[in-house]
Amino acid sequence: MSTPVTVHRVHHDGAEDVVVATAGRHEGSVYTGTVDGAVLRVRPDGSVEQVGDTGGRPLGLEIDPEGRLLVCDAHRGLLRMDPDTGAVERLLAEVDGTAMVFCNNAAIGSDGTIWFSDSSRHYGIERWKDDFVQDTRSGRLLRLTPDGTVETVIDGLAFANGVALAADESFVVVAETRARTLVRRWLTGDRAGTRDLLAGDLPGYPDNIARGSDGLVWVSIASPVDRVVERLGSAPMWARRAVTRIPERLQPKPAHTCRVQAYDDHGRLVHDLDLDTPDFHMVTGVREHEGRVWLGSLHEPAVAVVDL
Known part of the structure; x- marks a missing residue:
């Protein structure tokens, strides 16, 4: 039996990420950002209104303790x-x-520290495929403390993407899209300062991640494993660069899929939703709240929701 997916059209392309307002007068509303710079609010009744415009390309969204939107543009x-x-x-x-090239996703600590990803030092979002295929491994996880200090926490990541914190903030996780891993950096305890994998060998390429109200780390799988892309990983750099120069219509394309997973803090897979829907694909944002899983997409002019 397939799980029904409800699609809410927002009439702006590329509703890449989603975040749910859990308090305040907009409680229950879902926010998303689109390719034209708009930040939109989808109300509980399904109606859509524009909140504002970043003047850029909003990607990851979070809500801070004061109810303001943190936008990775x-x-x-x-x-x-x-x-x-x-x-x-x-x-x-x-x-x-040096200006960031590809600010992507974030998580906010209880003390106001912002943990965020910069996907590439070489290519911006319009050329994300170039970085992905060439596998530049120039992504990084950074943090911005309340006093304004900026620090690189992990460097050399293969397309750094989604970011999430442990419920007790004992570790931070960053999705490494090209490597198909969830890299964990320990922040407290005996392992503080070390890194390992929360999960590896994912069934596809992870995008945004987020901790749900259920305590799990939810992971969007933007595309299943592409064997051509994987083979290119062992090719010389000149060959990888050559592939990104061929016409767009001949380049490898993400398969049509709609899939998200959820892991506990021990790296155990708890949910694997491989959804069959012709109306929504390439899930790049995911947010679980009280048994509902909201989905965003880099390409769709819509957000979607599934009831667990």
């Missing part, structure tokens, strides 16, 4: 948006004097 860096007025504040655009 691929063009403009880390932003903060007032969900009532749409006012935008730029928090961070540069690291060590």
Whole structure:
């Protein structure tokens, strides 16, 4: 028996990530950002309104303790948006004097520390396939503390993407899309400062990740494993670069799929939703809240929801 998927059209392309308001006057609403720079609110009744515009390309979204939206903008860096007025504040655009190329996803600690990913030092979102195929391994996980200090926590990642914290903030996890892993960095305890894998050899390429209200780390699987891309990984760099120069219509394309998974803090797979829907594909954002799983997509002009 297939799991029904409800699709909410937002009439803007590329509703890449989703976050649920769990308190305040917009409780139950879902926020998303689209390719034209818009940040949208999908109300519980399904109606859609524009909250504001980042002037760039909003990707990962979080809600801070004050109810403001933290926006990872691929063009403009880390932003903060007032969900009532749409006012935008730029928090961070540069690291060590160099502009970020591909700010992607984030998680917010209880002390206000922002853990976030910069997917590539070489290619922005318009050329994400170049970084993916060439496997530049120039992604990184960073943190921004409340006093404004910026630190690179993990460097050399194969397309750093989604970010999530443990429920007790004992570790932070970053999705390594090209390597199909969830890399964990321990923050407290005997293992503090070390890294390992929360999960490896994923069945596809992970995008955004988020901790749900169920305590699990939910992972969007944007595309299943592509054997051509995997074979290119062992090819010389000149060959990988040559592939990215061929016409778009001849390049490897993500397969039509709609899949998300959820892992506990021991790396055990708890949920694997491989959804059969012709109306939604390439899931790049996922957010579980009280038994409902919301989905975003880099390409769809819509968000979707599934009841567990």
